[in-house]
Amino acid sequence: MIHLTPAEPLRELVRDLGVYKAAREAGKLAIGVDSNQNYLHPGTMPTSMIKRVDLAVYEAFKSARDGSWQGSVRVLGLAEGGVGWVLDERNRSLVNAGMEAAIEKARKAIIAGEIKVTDYMAQ
Numbered sequence: 001m002i003h004l005t006p007a008e009p010l011r012e013l014v015r016d017l018g019v020y021k022a023a024r025e026a027g028k029l030a031i032g033v034d035s036n037q038n039y040l041h042p043g044t045m046p047t048s049m050i051k052r053v054d055l056a057v058y059e060a061f062k063s064a065r066d067g068s069w070q071g072s073v074r075v076l077g078l079a080e081g082g083v084g085w086v087l088d089e090r091n092r093s094l095v096n097a098g099m100e101a102a103i104e105k106a107r108k109a110i111i112a113g114e115i116k117v118t119d120y121m122a123q
Contacts, residue, residue: 020044029094038090046094048086055081079111 023030024044032048063069076082109115
């Protein structure tokens with residue numbers, strides 16, 4: 001558990017990020033979310049699930065530039081490249097070839113509609 005006093009710099013909180021530090025200290029694994037967080041505690045993070053906000057912003061600006069932009073909600077899922085996972089030099093040793101193949105198989109099955117993912121926003 002992280003105990004911060006008002007005098008401790010914010011960078012300590014950002015560097016340790018509670019659950020990731022706790023996982024490292026307990027010899028457990030943790031998965032980052034929203035952006036690549038594998039660098040925070042290499043060897044503790046088998047991956048980070050990422051949201052490609054950069055892609056969403058790029059596509060919005062591109063459509064505004066070409067005159068096709070319309071205000072709406074747009075979902076960028078696996079098929080559109082809007083979400084994914086990270087495999088890099090900081091987590092490579094935690095993900096073996098079998099795991100990587102299973103992830104790719106599941107990704108393709110989700111995109112093909114063979115695996116249904118519940119949209120909690122639609123419920």
